Amino acid sequence: MTRVVIAPDSFKGTITAADAAESIARGWRSVDPATEIVLRPMADGGEGTVSAFAAAVAGSERMPLTVDGPAGARVETDWLLLPASEDAPRGTAVIDLASTSGIELLDELRPFDAHSGGFGQAIAAALDHGVSRLVLGIGSSASTDGGLGMLAALGARFIDAEGLDVEPGARGLLRVAAVDLSGLRAAPEVLVLSDVTNPLTGARGAAHVFGPQKGLVDTADRNSVDAALAHLADLLGLDESTSGAGAAGGVGGALVVWGARLVPGAGEVARLISLASEVHAADAVITGEGSYDGQSGDGKVPSFVAALAADAGVPALIIAGRITVDADRGLFAASASLTDLAGSADAALAEPAHWLTAAGAVLAESVFRTD
Structure with a gap:
């Protein structure tokens, strides 16, 4: 059975990390309902x-x-x-x-x-x-x-x-x-x-x-x-x-x-919720944030979760409201942008839960395609 850990940050001002994780899980299960999903919404000390x-x-x-x-x-x-x-x-x-x-x-x-x-x-x-x-x-x-x-x-x-x-x-x-x-x-x-x-x-x-x-x-x-x-x-x-x-x-x-x-x-939140042990026991880990860009470097939730995944030898996937051209996509095996899926930033911001669910399905299809 596939085991997936979902550990996003909040999508600032639009949806909490906990609700984002639930939405992503819903999309993943629509493609692979047998997946064991572990929700570990993250934060770095800010909202959520x-x-x-x-x-x-x-x-x-x-x-x-x-x-x-x-x-x-x-x-x-x-x-x-x-x-x-x-x-x-x-x-x-x-x-x-x-x-x-x-x-x-x-x-x-x-x-x-x-x-x-x-x-x-x-x-x-x-x-x-x-x-x-x-x-x-x-x-x-x-x-x-x-x-x-x-x-x-x-x-x-x-x-x-x-x-x-x-x-x-x-x-x-x-x-x-x-x-x-x-x-x-x-x-x-x-x-x-x-x-x-x-x-x-x-x-x-x-x-x-x-x-x-x-x-x-x-x-x-x-x-x-x-x-x-x-x-x-x-x-x-x-x-x-x-x-x-x-x-x-x-x-x-x-x-x-x-x-x-x-x-x-991010590191202290991860320690207190035992994220590293969950990632080591997973087949894949999904993280995310509102804007994944050139500033999403050391200490931010996506890069931190990607490092945990790399240490565990587990593929990391990312969902973001937008993914800019200067973002380091090399940290992730697959990615999904809500802006791309929705067709515009305004559309993505209007219905974040809907597009996070869609993104969860896209990632499931890209990594574990079902016949």
Whole structure:
């Protein structure tokens, strides 16, 4: 019997990794219904991290809560409780920033007012539950607040020149004169999933590289926020050149101050859901993402899964919303583009589940043709 592992990332903004995996499986089974299919939706710390763990880890439980979203409006979300284990006897909490303080939660960009407070509130809820370990995905941030909102929700204070707490967001970051960490909650073991290696400040830092996509389009504004981040790092005792400190508008650096360890997202997710052992026992593995292009290199889900497959001597296949001419097709035995199948990018985006099912059938026919 053929055994196929399906391990895609989310197709950002259109379909979650878990739903993508289900759709691909449906298409494959339409060609070869006898195939044993193992679903292992993946993530690299961004959108869909919680859903990926929920689909892959038996006995996990979603824990609903309401937090302050990145613009202040209340957001209904959840964190995921993984079962107790030898190295986490009171369980592990998986929390993603995207569902609490993510850019997709904004109706419009708010470069100075968006904040990471909801993410901190979700972390606090998991701490209240008593978990032994936190696994935090920090992709898709809406703000460049240096992690002020998150740390404030965990008990830190950020104070202006008059001794008052600053307002949320980059607007408050610009006015921080002093920091009081005496009330900051103690951290358990904290793993932060992120493939971003940017430092906190400078030309490759949070404000200049990621700020424009969050609304910091004016050079003078980016310079001001960059300087404020450098001042914050000094107050917190953080080396602003720390790899990954610039992730999520500086949340990465704030988490380092709290005692967290930054780890490569895709690799850590794969380890925690035992993906390597599943791939070694498979006849083929399918991965995917929204856009497979020249930037889908080291650390991204498709290239990571392809490397696992190569180590196992198993053919890797890929499905993507689009596959560009500079993409490394040599990593994969077969590929399918939703844009090509649908006839246009707009058509593919309108019905991602339908075209993922079609792509699953195409790959099944190309690799294991039935008479």
